[in-house]
Amino acid sequence: MNSQYDADDHKLEIAYWYYKLNMTQAEIAKRLNFTRQRVNQIIGNLIDDGIVEIKINGLRENNVEMESAFEKYFKLGRVFIFDVDDAENQLDLFGQKAANAFTQLLSDNSIIGVSWGITLGAAVMKMQQRNLSNCKIVQMVGGLNSDTELAKPDEIARTLAKKLSCDYHLLYGPAVVDDPQAREVLMQDKVFAETFDLINRCDLAILGVGELSKSSTIYQQGFLSKERLEKLVAQGYVGDMAMQPFKKDGTWETENHVIGVSLETLRHIPRVAAVACGVNKAKAVLGAINTGCLDVLIIDKAIAQSISQELSLDIDELNKKSN
Amino acid sequence: MNSQYDADDHKLEIAYWYYKLNMTQAEIAKRLNFTRQRVNQIIGNLIDDGIVEIKINGLRENNVEMESAFEKYFKLGRVFIFDVDDAENQLDLFGQKAANAFTQLLSDNSIIGVSWGITLGAAVMKMQQRNLSNCKIVQMVGGLNSDTELAKPDEIARTLAKKLSCDYHLLYGPAVVDDPQAREVLMQDKVFAETFDLINRCDLAILGVGELSKSSTIYQQGFLSKERLEKLVAQGYVGDMAMQPFKKDGTWETENHVIGVSLETLRHIPRVAAVACGVNKAKAVLGAINTGCLDVLIIDKAIAQSISQELSLDIDELNKKSN
């Protein structure tokens, strides 16, 4: 009844009526003697046509765009990127923000596995007190004597449980043993049966990403010998999660010194969230992403920018509505 | 569960996800552990909050804003305002655009009453050929011998009927009689019974607005004597529709020289559309609006601006979403 020409002619008024006067598509259709579907289609193209522009003020101060781009590029469920400019309180600041991020991931009636690390500890400590009493926290790697109280997995598990007012279950074994044979024996022992059963049934796992270098916690604290560190680095390993090392491309050989969750197991946990802060962890984070274990990534802007640069990501391009 | 503070914090990402990534409100709610309703409410305020701005390019070249403002201010169903800058072809240009406007008002199975006038004639002539064969056109004022063929009501009725491929019904009487007595007699006559029945049952009436001055068609063509014109003007009359004069405030006394539809009858026709072109008709149009007979107004920009100026209308203000 009406030609293409008419439609062009009417785009402006449709835009105005719909976006400014909040008329419904049906009302507009009635006015123009169009079908509702046709109006719907025209409105759907208004932005592409350049007739309507939607501007979101203050986007650049935020990292939303970069977060979304990462989610899309790496096929992650959720990415949080935080500014932590204040080098002084970096850990505190990042911890606080990561804690807020965790808040969004938690829901009642879930089994939550925790790993270890300074960053993870800082985040858990900053979490708000809540009442998720039907959750259960489970320690996913064995105990280790860290200088920093809150980096210890058992301590993290306990603290988190307190925050959520729920029960927790510890892994009563050492994180690292020297002799693979010893590990083998221990892992088979029935004491761990329930623990590993819980780990396997986790709904959510939260862990830190560690780098592999002489300045890394894992080395500094002596959980990794100089020889093993050098060997791993030589083999191309770049980081670890829950003490399990991986290479830059995300591959790994099964570890036989660590008592705790394996990367293979992590892979089957529906929601795995990793935190990392500090640009020196960029390479490790990239490797962590590549393992395919992660669903949620919580990092600071420095890491994000470093990764983005290394891969020459075009943030704007990625967010084009290609879906 | 989440404080006000959180919501503020999340507005930006909600805006981005909703407007740029086209996520649904439910998806967003899930991400943030909000209820869908809360996200809905936040999104509803995004524009007021100044976080989201919607810009429609090229609005000013159009008259949409002014049209909407008029609709709101005068409580009209629809207002069309057309640019007719080319003084040369003013009638042609305006006629063409008015014809398009009519197109939007027409639907099949309706009784359509027509009046008379140069502008109306021009518009009807420019209408596209269509197939609305279940419509019926009815002439709403008696015949008159105009110089301009297409200003005559019967000619307009016939032409429109041809355009719509439908039947038409003429009013076989004079438009104006000198003696009120004669009019009385004629109006009672059974010949007109069917005609006036049709007029009363009109779904749509289209008519022109005339001014009352020495340069007006109604006077020039001699349908109104000098004496009557001067008397009417002296009494405050400013214009006519279907030969029925009205004052600036929209009031009128019943006319007793004209054979045709009364303003009172027009008032009860669901959709009455009036056309007018040329700034000299501004005052008449304002009066026409004030009669309360009109639902649709089709005018040129000059008239619109004149009226807007006289009433000191603030277009932008009117279109604020006060509803």
Place this chain on the structure above:
DNA sequence: CATTTTGTGTGACATATGTCATTTTACAGG
């Protein structure tokens, strides 16, 4: 300490929107 107030969560519901498969219509060549 009791009591409003305010913000949120919940469940229910009416509308609005997006999408498809199918039919009509309008139009361009043959």
Place this chain on the structure above:
DNA sequence: CCTGTAAAATGACATATGTCACACAAAATG
């Protein structure tokens, strides 16, 4: 005049959105 094709209308649905009334809990008030 016939026929293929592209644009629109139609009818039917599944989702998404806007809005209630109501219940709760935390914060503010007296």
